[in-house]
Amino acid sequence: MSSSAYLDALRDVLGGVVEPFVPMITMTVYYGTNKLTNGRELNVSMVKATPRVLIGGNPDELYTLVMIDPDAPNPNEPEIVTNIPGGKSCAEGTEFVSYEGPNPHIGIHRYMLILYKQRASLNDIETLESRVHFRVRAFAREHNLGNPVGIAYYNVRRLTKKKTKA
Template sequence: MNAIAYLDALRNALKDVMEPFIPSIPMAVYFGADALINSCELKTLVVQNAPRVVIGGQPNELYTLVMIDPDVPNPNAPHLSQLVSWIVTNIPGGASCAQGTEIASYVGPNPQIGVHRYILFLYQQQARLDDIDAIESRFHFNVEGFANRHNMGNPVGLSYFNVRRQANGRNANA
């Protein structure tokens, strides 16, 4: 994908969520043995279990991974947006998210209408986060507000994919 196509795909993935940014910390996302390619469409059966996420950065730095669905319940009327699907804090740089602290357990995508975007944001922490309140509701989450409350600033990494639901209610990829 050339730079212009990449920026267009990034703008589309982030619309109504935040301003586009250029990731500075690499992250690799694997569902099973397959590496995620940004903007691809995945089958719900493939994404029902938490992915393995490996991040760049230095071992003395800590990161937070947040995954959201900004299109819930319907991409044309996302009145419950954002749905938080997963939060892992205190991930050491150069490590897997399995070495972090899971704050909100992984909930696999299950769109009810249309094509939903699923976005994984990576934030650099200023310090270890041990006092995060439990997430009361997965609906109406605000990823930027969460990052600001915990002094994380702007995201430093990003990965995203799509999952489709057919009009007849059956998953298009099942």
């Protein structure tokens, strides 16, 4: 895929959730032993466990990872991990909001893991009163994170059981 086609596809996925950007830092996401491919459709059972996320970047720099569902009825129920050293696993960062596996109630939902480069260590993030109505742009602005530097994304579809005739 050409770089302009990739950026067009990324712009479609972002859909106004964050400003369009050019990813600068690689992210590799695993659910179990399955490596995530951007844009892939997964089912709920595949994403119940916390993913293993490896990021590129400079070991002397820190990063914040925010995972959101922009299609939820109460959009953007996040997972937030800060102070991740470059070139390491997100497990080495500080988890502020824990992972809750995707669980769309209806249809297909987009899930995004958005990576930001920190300007300084983030240790004073206020506890979210609720995951409801979280806004990733406002969070990035409040914590001086600037534009994203990396992204991974996938879709989850709620599998429904077929109705049987009585």
